[in-house]
Amino acid sequence: xxxxxxxxxxxxxxxxxxxxxxxxxxxxxxxxxxxxxxxxxxxxxxxxxxxxxxxxxxxxxxxxxxxxxxxxxxxxxxxxxxxxxxxxxxxxxxxxxxxxxxxxxxxxxxxxxxxxxxxxxxxxxxxxxxxxxxxxxxxxxxxxxxxxxxxxxxxxxxxxxxxxxxxxxxxxxxxxxxxxxxxxxxxxxxxxxxxxxxxxxxxxxxxxxxxxxxxxxxxxxxxxxxxxxxxxxxxxxxxxxxxxxxxxxxxxxxxxxxxxxxxxxxxxxxxxxxxxxxxxxxxxxxxxxxxxxxxxxxxx
Numbered sequence: 001x002x003x004x005x006x007x008x009x010x011x012x013x014x015x016x017x018x019x020x021x022x023x024x025x026x027x028x029x030x031x032x033x034x035x036x037x038x039x040x041x042x043x044x045x046x047x048x049x050x051x052x053x054x055x056x057x058x059x060x061x062x063x064x065x066x067x068x069x070x071x072x073x074x075x076x077x078x079x080x081x082x083x084x085x086x087x088x089x090x091x092x093x094x095x096x097x098x099x100x101x102x103x104x105x106x107x108x109x110x111x112x113x114x115x116x117x118x119x120x121x122x123x124x125x126x127x128x129x130x131x132x133x134x135x136x137x138x139x140x141x142x143x144x145x146x147x148x149x150x151x152x153x154x155x156x157x158x159x160x161x162x163x164x165x166x167x168x169x170x171x172x173x174x175x176x177x178x179x180x181x182x183x184x185x186x187x188x189x190x191x192x193x194x195x196x197x198x199x200x201x202x203x204x205x206x207x208x209x210x211x212x213x214x215x216x217x218x219x220x221x222x223x224x225x226x227x228x229x230x231x232x233x234x235x236x237x238x239x240x241x242x243x244x245x246x247x248x249x250x251x252x253x254x255x256x257x258x259x260x261x262x263x264x265x266x267x268x269x270x271x272x273x274x275x276x277x278x279x280x281x282x283x284x285x286x287x288x289x290x291x292x293x294x295x296x297x298x299x300x
Contacts, residue, residue, distance in 0.1 A: 005029065005148065006056030008049055008072060008079075009093075010037040013119065014062030016126035017092065018043055020152035029055055053082035058145055062092045065238055066099040073103050085111025088141050090149075092117050094173060094235075096242055097136075097163035098249065104137065104162040113141040116162060117149070118169025122230045130154040134172070136165030167246065174243035176212065177236050177277075178256055181263035183213040184281035187222075188291050197222045197293055217278055222293045230276045233267040233283075240264065 007018045010032035021028050022042035030043030031052045038045035046052045049072055053059055059079060063069050069091060073079040079089060089112055091100065097116070104114040115137040125131045131153040135142050139158055149156055159165050186209075190200045201222070204214045220227060231239075240260050247254040267273065267283035285291035 004055065004057045006031070006046070006052035006059040007043065007062070008032075008052055008059065009062040010034070010041060010043070011062065011064075012123065013126055014060075014092070015041055016123060017060070017062060017131075017152045020126070020129050021148070024151040026148065026151065048077070049079060050077045050082050053079045053087075057086070058088045058090065058148060060090045060092060060148075064235070065093070066095040066242075069093050069095050070099060070103065074106060080106055080110065083107055083110040083112040087112040088115065088145050089113070090115045090117050090145060091166075092119050092133075094118060094169055094239055094242065095166050096245065097166045097170070100136070100166050101163045113138050114162065115141055115145070116165040118165045118172070119153070120169065120172055123228065125154075126152060133157065134159050134165040134168040136160060136167070137162045170239065170242045170246050173231075173236075173239040174257070174260075177240050177260035177264065179211040180213045180217065180236075180277060180280060181260040183211060183218060184263070184284050187218060187281060187293060188284045188288050191285075191291055191293055192288060218293075221278055221281060224294050226276055226278045228276065230278065232274050233264050233277050233280055234273040236277045236280075237261065237264040237268060 005021060005026050006029045007014060008031050010018055010030050015037060018028055018030055018041045028043040029046045029052050030038035030041065031046040031049055032038065035045060061069060061072065063072060089107060100116045107114045115135055118134040119131045121131040129152050133149055133153045133156045135156060136159050142158055159168050187197060190197060201214055201218055204210055240257055244254050244257045263280055267280045270283045270286055272279045272283050281293060
């Protein structure tokens with residue numbers, strides 16, 4: 001496969017994936033609205049989306065939401081205008097599956113293949129090349145670009161037809177949001193009740209309350225290490241909204257979305273919107289008497 005790669009969206013996750021590609025000796029042409037990012041990552045800077053599309057055989061996207069993806073692909077002088085036969089477009093964003101299917105149909109008229117590739121694992125996994133990818137679309141195209149994706153992922157799942165990768169990602173992120181919101185509330189309650197939080201976590205991780213947040217988030221949070229580079233509270237709210245829209249589209253009763261919507265909505269309202277979603281525990285603490293999980297003197 002040719003090594004002409006383009007990457008559009010070099011932010012929190014896109015930047016990390018681009019850095020992994022560069023570290024694996026891929027020649028990457030990068031574009032972001034912040035023009036300094038490409039060179040800082042070791043990629044060749046591109047002046048526009050159009051330039052990336054014209055000069056790349058494989059174009060990867062990592063963008064905030066479906067609206068931005070639609071604008072980059074179908075907007076004026078976007079990917080769609082310059083896409084060509086045999087080109088593979090890989091959308092690594094968290095996006096609405098219905099939008100993904102529509103874009104795939106439009107790109108197909110240009111002979112290009114569109115793969116939706118939801119990612120999971122966060123910034124730490126991206127840095128280590130250990131992301132999980134959930135891919136929808138043509139399986140032959142996936143096999144063609146697998147060496148590219150393996151630069152930043154440890155597990156790659158083909159989920160089925162176009163949109164299925166983004167569907168799996170939306171479902172995963174919904175469960176992530178539920179677990180984080182509920183665990184944050186339980187930890188604030190435990191702190192206010194006078195429990196030793198390290199012991200409480202040991203109990204939860206040995207019991208039926210165990211989840212990703214108890215295993216991977218809160219052991220660090222209770223020491224004051226909230227991590228950096230992860231999904232923000234605002235983006236978590238966006239992902240839960242994507243889930244509720246998907247559930248409505250499928251005719252599935254959505255009975256558990258109200259909790260994380262209220263929790264992350266609270267965090268947004270209290271000024272934590274652009275902070276890592278782990279800080280949702282502080283938002284709950286704020287309205288619960290100013291509770292912080294760390295003892296006084298440990299919290300910065």
